[in-house]
Every structure is written in C-alpha cells, then in structure tokens.
Amino acid sequence: MTDLEQRRDPDEMRSSSDDFAFAEPIPLPVDPQFLPGPGWRYRLKRRMLGAPLHTEQLEHETLGKPTALAVFASDNLSSAAYGTEQILVHLVKYVGLAAFALVVPITVALLVVLGLLILSYCQTIEAYPAAASAYLVTKDNFGLRPALVAAVSLLTDYILTVAVSVAAGTAALTSVFSALTPFRVPISILFVAIIAFGNLRGVREAGRVFAIPTYFFLINIGILMGWGLIRMAFGGLPHADLHHAGLVHVGKPGSGLLQGAAFFVVLRAFASGGAAVTGVEAISDGVPAFRPPAWRNARTTLVWMGSLLAVMFLGLSVLAAKTHVIPYENGTPTVVAQIGKLVYAGGPLGHVLYLGLQAATMLILILAANTSFADFPRLANFAAVDNFMPRQLMKRGHRLVFSNGILVLAAAAIALIVATDADVNRLIPLYAIGVFTSFTLSQSGMARRHLRRRQPGWRKGLLINGSGAVLTAIVDVVIAVTKFIDGAWVILLAVPILVALLLRLNRQYQAEDTELIADAPKVATAPILRRHVVLVFVDQLDLATARAIQYARTLMPDQLRAVHFVVDAQRGEALASDWRRLGLSRVPLEMRACPDRVIPRAAIEVTAELLADGDTEVSVLLPNRKYRGLWHRILHDQTADEISKEVSRLPHANVTLVPFHFGGQDGPGRAIIPIAPRAVATRRRDSRTLHPLPEPRPDGSTPIGFVRFRHRVTVRGKVRSVRVQPRAGTPTLECVLGDETGQISVVFYGRREINGIAVGRALSVEGMVGEHHGRLAFLNPQYELA
Numbered sequence: 001m002t003d004l005e006q007r008r009d010p011d012e013m014r015s016s017s018d019d020f021a022f023a024e025p026i027p028l029p030v031d032p033q034f035l036p037g038p039g040w041r042y043r044l045k046r047r048m049l050g051a052p053l054h055t056e057q058l059e060h061e062t063l064g065k066p067t068a069l070a071v072f073a074s075d076n077l078s079s080a081a082y083g084t085e086q087i088l089v090h091l092v093k094y095v096g097l098a099a100f101a102l103v104v105p106i107t108v109a110l111l112v113v114l115g116l117l118i119l120s121y122c123q124t125i126e127a128y129p130a131a132a133s134a135y136l137v138t139k140d141n142f143g144l145r146p147a148l149v150a151a152v153s154l155l156t157d158y159i160l161t162v163a164v165s166v167a168a169g170t171a172a173l174t175s176v177f178s179a180l181t182p183f184r185v186p187i188s189i190l191f192v193a194i195i196a197f198g199n200l201r202g203v204r205e206a207g208r209v210f211a212i213p214t215y216f217f218l219i220n221i222g223i224l225m226g227w228g229l230i231r232m233a234f235g236g237l238p239h240a241d242l243h244h245a246g247l248v249h250v251g252k253p254g255s256g257l258l259q260g261a262a263f264f265v266v267l268r269a270f271a272s273g274g275a276a277v278t279g280v281e282a283i284s285d286g287v288p289a290f291r292p293p294a295w296r297n298a299r300t301t302l303v304w305m306g307s308l309l310a311v312m313f314l315g316l317s318v319l320a321a322k323t324h325v326i327p328y329e330n331g332t333p334t335v336v337a338q339i340g341k342l343v344y345a346g347g348p349l350g351h352v353l354y355l356g357l358q359a360a361t362m363l364i365l366i367l368a369a370n371t372s373f374a375d376f377p378r379l380a381n382f383a384a385v386d387n388f389m390p391r392q393l394m395k396r397g398h399r400l401v402f403s404n405g406i407l408v409l410a411a412a413a414i415a416l417i418v419a420t421d422a423d424v425n426r427l428i429p430l431y432a433i434g435v436f437t438s439f440t441l442s443q444s445g446m447a448r449r450h451l452r453r454r455q456p457g458w459r460k461g462l463l464i465n466g467s468g469a470v471l472t473a474i475v476d477v478v479i480a481v482t483k484f485i486d487g488a489w490v491i492l493l494a495v496p497i498l499v500a501l502l503l504r505l506n507r508q509y510q511a512e513d514t515e516l517i518a519d520a521p522k523v524a525t526a527p528i529l530r531r532h533v534v535l536v537f538v539d540q541l542d543l544a545t546a547r548a549i550q551y552a553r554t555l556m557p558d559q560l561r562a563v564h565f566v567v568d569a570q571r572g573e574a575l576a577s578d579w580r581r582l583g584l585s586r587v588p589l590e591m592r593a594c595p596d597r598v599i600p601r602a603a604i605e606v607t608a609e610l611l612a613d614g615d616t617e618v619s620v621l622l623p624n625r626k627y628r629g630l631w632h633r634i635l636h637d638q639t640a641d642e643i644s645k646e647v648s649r650l651p652h653a654n655v656t657l658v659p660f661h662f663g664g665q666d667g668p669g670r671a672i673i674p675i676a677p678r679a680v681a682t683r684r685r686d687s688r689t690l691h692p693l694p695e696p697r698p699d700g701s702t703p704i705g706f707v708r709f710r711h712r713v714t715v716r717g718k719v720r721s722v723r724v725q726p727r728a729g730t731p732t733l734e735c736v737l738g739d740e741t742g743q744i745s746v747v748f749y750g751r752r753e754i755n756g757i758a759v760g761r762a763l764s765v766e767g768m769v770g771e772h773h774g775r776l777a778f779l780n781p782q783y784e785l786a
Helices: 010-021 040-049 055-060 065-081 083-127 134-142 144-176 178-200 203-233 263-277 281-285 294-323 335-344 347-367 369-385 403-420 424-430 433-453 458-482 484-517 520-524 543-554 569-582 599-611 630-635 639-647 677-689
Strands: 531-537 559-566 589-593 616-626 653-661 712-723 732-738 743-749 762-772 775-779 782-785
Touching (some): 083 263, 083 281, 134 144, 144 335, 144 424, 144 433, 144 484, 178 347, 178 403, 203 335, 203 347, 424 484, 433 458, 543 653, 599 616
Parallel strands (some): 743 775
Antiparallel strands (some): 762 782
C-alpha cells in the first residue's frame, strides 16, 4: 500500500458515502453524554460563590445610589472614625491641652480640601462619564507615563487602605475585648479574607452584604453626635481623665496663634488628618458600576458622601475638643470609643449604645476595605488593557468581577498586615501620599483639558480643577515632608520602582505583540510545503498509543509512521514482535537507536532528518497519559513534555499531545472505537420520529431542538457563535443560534457581516429549515434582533 493509500481506507469512504446518501440533514449535536462533568475545583467554586453569571448579565450587575454609597463610600466615611484621633496624636505631644483648641480649625481646613475635591471630581465625572479614574484622565491629557504614576500611586494606596481599615477595625474590636489584642494579626487576616470572599460573589452581592453596616455606622454616629451636642448645650458633657496609664505624652501648652506649637507640628497634624479625606476618588473610578445614567448617579452619590463625611468629621472633632479625650499609645481604646463612654455616661441604655457604637465602628472600618476591593480590580484592568500589568487582570471571573485583581489585592494587604503587626500607627505614615499624588495628576489633567477644549463653562471648570490641583499638590508635599522619616520614604521609593517595572512589562508585551503580528497575513496565506509527514512516538503498545495512531490517520498525511527509541533492547524486541503480529492499521514501526538514552535529543534528530529537504512539514504526535491524582503523576516521568519542548523549537515541526485519560467512567474503549456511520444516521432518524413537533410557544416560536427539515418555523435564541469569513473568501455570514433545547445554523449568503448579529445577542429567525454541510440550517431567513 502506498503512502497516499494510507490516508484513508477506500472501503471506509465508500461505506460512509452509502450510509449517508439517503439521510436527511441532522441537527447540530448537543449530546450531554459527550460533555465532560465539572471537576471538583469548579464544583467547590460553584458551591462557595454561587452559580456563574452569564456575560449578558453584566448590565444588571449595576448599583443604585444607596447601595453604591455603601460600596464606594465606606472608605471615605470610615475616615471619620480615626481622622480626629490622628490629628490629636501629633498635637497633644507638643502642646498638651492646647491641642483641643487647634483640632477643630485643622478639621475645618481639611474640610475645605474635601469640598474642593468634591467639586473637582464632579467636574471629572461629567467630563469622563464612562470612567473617571485618575489613570484614564491623566492618560488622556498627559500621556501614558504620567498616567502610570497615577495608577501606581492609587494601587499602592488601595492596598494600604485595606491594611489600615482592617487594622483600625481590629483595634476597635480589641478596645472592647482587650483579651483579643495578642491575636490582632490573625483577626485582621480573617477580616481581609471575608471581604475578599464577599467581593468574589459579585458586585451586587457585595453591595447587599456591606450596605447594612455602612448605614448602621451612620445611624450610630448620628445618635452619638446628637446626644453629645444636647449634653454639651446643657453643660452636662464631662471631661476625660487625663491620668490614665498608657496615654500619649501630654506636652506643655504655649501662647500665640498656634498655642505654642511649631508650624511644622501643625503641618504634621494636618498631614495625618489628611487620611480622613481619602477615598473621594473611589466613586470616580467606579462610574461604570452605577445604574444609568451612570455619571449623574455617581456625581450625586459623591456629593452625599462628601456631605456625610464633613458632618461626622466636624462633629467628632467638636466632641473631642469638649471632652478632652487623649489618644492611647497603643491605639486602644480609640478616641471614638472614649467619646462614646463620656457621652453615653453608663447605665443600661448607655452601655447598649456604646456597644452599638463600637460594633458599628468596627464594621465600617473593616468594610472600608471594600472600597479598595471594588476599585483596585477595575484600575488594574485599565492598566492591563494598556499592557502595563499582567493580562490575567483583564479577565472577569465566575461572578463577572475581576477575580484575579481581588485575589492580588487580598494577598498584598495580608502581607502588609503581617509586616506591620496590624499596627495602625505604623501604617498611617504610609497612607494618603499615593492618593494625593493621584488627586494632583487627575485635577491637573482636567485643568489641561479645559485649556485645550475651551468648552462652555471652561473658565469655571479651570478655576475649580486648577485650584484643586494646586491645593492637593501642597497637601501631597506636606505629607511627604512631615511623614518622610515615619515611613513615607517607603512609598516615595516604591512608586518609581514599580513604575519602572511596569514600563519594563509594557515593553515586553509590545515586543511580543510586534513579533506575533508582523507578517501574520503573509505567513497564514503562504504556500504550504509539498509533503506532510506524521510521526507517532511510541513507548509501548497500549490504548494510549492506539488512540494517537487513530488520530494520526485522520490527518491524512503523505507519510505516517510510528517511531520507538530503543533504550532497552529486550523491550524493543518485544514491541517489534507485537507490532508485526497485530499490524496496527498497516502503520510501519521504526526502531530508532538511542545509545545515550537521551530521548529528547533522539527525537530532534529523527525530526530534523525529515525537515532537511526544506519542503516537508512534520507533525509529531505524543501519546499523553493523563493521571487523575497528583501522586499518580509523581510516579510517572514527564518525557512527553520534554520531547514537546525540544522538538517544537524546530521550524515546521509541530507537536501535538494526544490525551488518554485514566479512570474514565465510560471506559477507555469509548474514546477510541467510533460509532458506525449507519448507526449514527439511523439513530438520528429514530430520535426525530420519537419526538413529535410540540405546540408553538406563546410567542409563536418553536423550540430549536424540535425543528424539522423542510418545515417553515420561527425560532428564538441567542447567537452562540459567528463564523468570520476573510475578505478574499465567499461572502457568507454563518452563525449558530441556540436555546435550551438545541442549536441550529443560520446562513446568510452574500453578506460578510450584519450589524447587531454578534455572539450573545438574542435573535429571532423565521424561514424554511434547509440543509448546510449536512446539518439543519436556515438559509437567508427573515430575522429580528431582540
């Protein structure tokens, strides 16, 4: 028999032709028995996260304003719980009780910054309604490199937000239960894991879970301020005891405008309190998550958030000034906890309200990390789209969230918590500098946009955004200078290093894309080589080898042969004897000497010999045995992987691993022995006669799985695939339409594309059921986009 005769047995071809000559077209196969069952990892994921969400459900995974306030504003609103404390920590050490005369003016100064930021970001959201991230705004106005600085600054700040928020929440918990203080690190890690898990379940799911604690905190702070202001108005608000053990050192007050404090000390207190106005950018980053009109709803939510924070921050600073509460060195009990005890003044009701306040503070501080989990993956996705971050961050996961981004953020935050022992005072110096850097770049970008476009109202916008840029730049410099020794130097060093690394990653991606794209059409349409040889590398005669040979025959090569590398002479002789006796499909077996027992090198040699004429394409098939358990894989060598790695380096050498799975439920023979063609045709006809055409659906359509050849019907479903024809090919648009009962081809002759027909789109089709490539199909039907 010649090589050409080996391509296909003529008897097989004649039998196949006879069997199908009389058979009517059959539907596209959707037989569940051939679909593999989900693995244990998928089953576990589904049990923990819920059923997977389809891509078309993405538009429904948006948030209304109340829920969005809880998701995106929790970081900003929670700042009220520690902003006043951070101001007092730096003032009390130097000016003593005079700190209580300065805390409110410093708070007001920070609220001026907050107000200007709110106005600025309202402008930004309106100008960039699709997504108003500092990264995108800076990229649009200054280019990619400055945008990358903004992205890295924000990403590092999001990681710090998670660490600071969770550590502060744990501190609130240990303020009530001091016995838990030694376990604050594992408790903090547990909280990060819980929040990450909630976000992995989806945006709406996370919003529902985290909305209740946010509003519970707002209610509790409202009660605290209302009760406290009433007692203050009637002169019944006591002062704190200044002689408790563990309080920060109380300095001596002086005179003058700053009560004896050096200007640097006031600036340092201002910088520490600046952490309270972070989180403003979260809503602008998350504009796509809002319900339409997204930009308008986002802007309204932003104003709500700023107003609520301003009221709470100022109210707590006033109460702190009146009660003279002094922070503790170890951070617990917190200033808010001390204010709560003094305002509620004991008693059963006061104790309940105090516990409620602490519970609410703990929950909001912990859930403030949720803002980062909502925004970090989105920002990382923007950067990944521009090839500045790993492309795995572009993929949406099981529940339509950027799962990889969530996991990266959780891992980075946990590492930071462990490194700082979950100590808020060690984390705060690292905080805020990144976010104020992004504020400055974003507002500067908006100012440049106003100058370039000069749209109606541009002067007002330039005044707002320009003032915001200048003010945030000043605050950023103040934070960098005053906190440099305390730890800000880490961020100042980390940002340029990370920017350099991401630029290096970008160059790598660009080099890969250039190499892959260059001359791709020319190579794809180049003339094929004259000969095609298929080699099946054989170790022993078994079902895995038989499956590889079966697949090799379908390739119909000019030459097909099996190759065995003789490492053990006795095994080689036994294999040759069995091969002669069985005669596997008349495929010759070549026994190849391998005296040094380096099989990958021998594989390269036999492949290179065939490639030497420059006119041969070689396909190497390797039987690949798939073992179910890890320990099974350990017990067997990985020679096939090594051969694949080495041989695939040769030009025009192509390696295919033909899998054989051990432990299959249907047995090995099912994967190897095909069903006879006549049996297939008969089974298809029988199955169709056993299922009469059902009554049409209420909308008049017929289930796709029950359509019949040469019947005129209307079907409705979703486009599952679209076949794209090259420009040089015959103009034909072919797609597959499916519903819960089956699927069918829809073919439009003379059309290369139709606006609206795309994967995932709902489509209604009416026409006569015909035939296309032996399958049921609609040919040039009437259609309607749903």
